[in-house]
Amino acid sequence: MSQKLKKTFIVTRFDPDKDEVPKTQTYEIEVEPDWKILDALNHIKDTVDPTLSHRWSCRMAVCGSCGMTVNGEPKLTCKDPMSDYGDTIEVAPLANFPVVRDLVVELEGFMERFQEVKPWIMVAKERAVEEGTTQQSPDELADFKQFSMCINCMLCYAACPVVSNEPDFIGPAALALGHRYNQDSRDEGAHVRNEIFRGEGGVFSCSFANECSEVCPKSVNPSGAIQQAKLGNVIDWATSFVVKRGGDVS
Amino acid sequence: MKTLMLKLEPVIWMLFSSGMMIGALLLPVFILVVALGGGFGVVGGEALGFDRMVALATHPIGTLIVLAAMALPLWGGAHHLRHLWIDLGGLKTDGLVGFLCYGTALAGSIVAILAVVRLHS
Numbered sequence: 001m002s003q004k005l006k007k008t009f010i011v012t013r014f015d016p017d018k019d020e021v022p023k024t025q026t027y028e029i030e031v032e033p034d035w036k037i038l039d040a041l042n043h044i045k046d047t048v049d050p051t052l053s054h055r056w057s058c059r060m061a062v063c064g065s066c067g068m069t070v071n072g073e074p075k076l077t078c079k080d081p082m083s084d085y086g087d088t089i090e091v092a093p094l095a096n097f098p099v100v101r102d103l104v105v106e107l108e109g110f111m112e113r114f115q116e117v118k119p120w121i122m123v124a125k126e127r128a129v130e131e132g133t134t135q136q137s138p139d140e141l142a143d144f145k146q147f148s149m150c151i152n153c154m155l156c157y158a159a160c161p162v163v164s165n166e167p168d169f170i171g172p173a174a175l176a177l178g179h180r181y182n183q184d185s186r187d188e189g190a191h192v193r194n195e196i197f198r199g200e201g202g203v204f205s206c207s208f209a210n211e212c213s214e215v216c217p218k219s220v221n222p223s224g225a226i227q228q229a230k231l232g233n234v235i236d237w238a239t240s241f242v243v244k245r246g247g248d249v250s
Numbered sequence: 251m252k253t254l255m256l257k258l259e260p261v262i263w264m265l266f267s268s269g270m271m272i273g274a275l276l277l278p279v280f281i282l283v284v285a286l287g288g289g290f291g292v293v294g295g296e297a298l299g300f301d302r303m304v305a306l307a308t309h310p311i312g313t314l315i316v317l318a319a320m321a322l323p324l325w326g327g328a329h330h331l332r333h334l335w336i337d338l339g340g341l342k343t344d345g346l347v348g349f350l351c352y353g354t355a356l357a358g359s360i361v362a363i364l365a366v367v368r369l370h371s
Contacts, residue, residue: 162337166336166341198260204256204260230263230267231267237260
């Protein structure tokens with residue numbers, strides 16, 4: 001077995017029944033060198049302090065549950081190696097979200113924003129089964145594939161300066177998801193989504209700080225999606241005076 | 251004001267993005283060649299002579315470039331400043347700040363147009 005290391009964890013604690021403001025608690029533990037931050041938190045909960053609350057599930061960067069602020073940066077803790085840090089590691093809940101308890105944040109209001117951008121393939125007329133499958137070339141797939149890799153971990157919302165200032169901002173992950181469908185060759189609803197993109201809290205609220213793409217653990221590049229959506233919206237807006245927009249889609 | 255800015259957002263963003271592009275790519279080269287190159291005599295003599303420069307600036311394409319180089323970076327800067335203000339927590343005064351930023355860019359653009367028109371007269 002490898003040599004254990006001593007680490008000091010400064011963890012933000014908050015109990016809504018007792019605390020007015022969050023406080024910190026220090027845990028000194030021994031860790032394996034190849035542990036991730038989440039392994040250490042689980043170790044603390046299992047062996048040191050069972051009252052610690054944190055959210056996690058898959059432990060393999062797929063479910064997007066274990067996002068937290070580690071040494072001031074939004075991180076997916078199951079993917080974040082302990083070796084990246086020194087002897088003292090600070091863990092806090094994700095910024096820009098209401099805290100439920102300790103390291104657990106409330107995602108409810110934010111998840112609804114994904115619905116706002118109509119993240120599904122919208123068509124004017126449903127394709128009949130007899131017509132067969134819809135063909136899509138590798139190039140057409142490449143137009144949106146990267147933007148469909150989001151796991152809704154919400155790190156981008158915690159990193160975004162616009163999210164922290166503009167309550168109406170739809171936000172990086174949701175806008176990137178909307179753009180993903182606008183880029184999909186099977187979709188016919190771009191004109192509907194573009195109206196939403198141009199509305200309050202849409203793509204033009206983004207100040208291109210690029211923090212969302214910096215922190216994204218799946219390399220989705222939401223800020224790239226938003227900049228593409230801005231250009232798409234300029235073209236869509238300008239041509240809307242000349243070309244009539246598509247009819248009803250669902 | 252806020253609703254108007256929201257409606258004009260695609261136009262403003264277009265002016266901003268082209269202004270930033272020109273400001274980032276064209277202006278440094280322009281300053282390097284004309285101001286530094288010309289000033290230190292590296293580029294020069296006849297190439298940067300007054301008559302030649304006027305002829306260049308009054309050519310239809312030259313006029314467009316001069317106008318774009320003067321007016322568009324103003325919109326780039328205005329949009330940047332407005333968003334910086336919002337990022338610093340100034341959303342409540344966004345209408346006023348937006349008016350001041352874009353108003354200055356508009357005024358500067360009008361001055362640029364007048365300056366270019368004067369070149370032709």
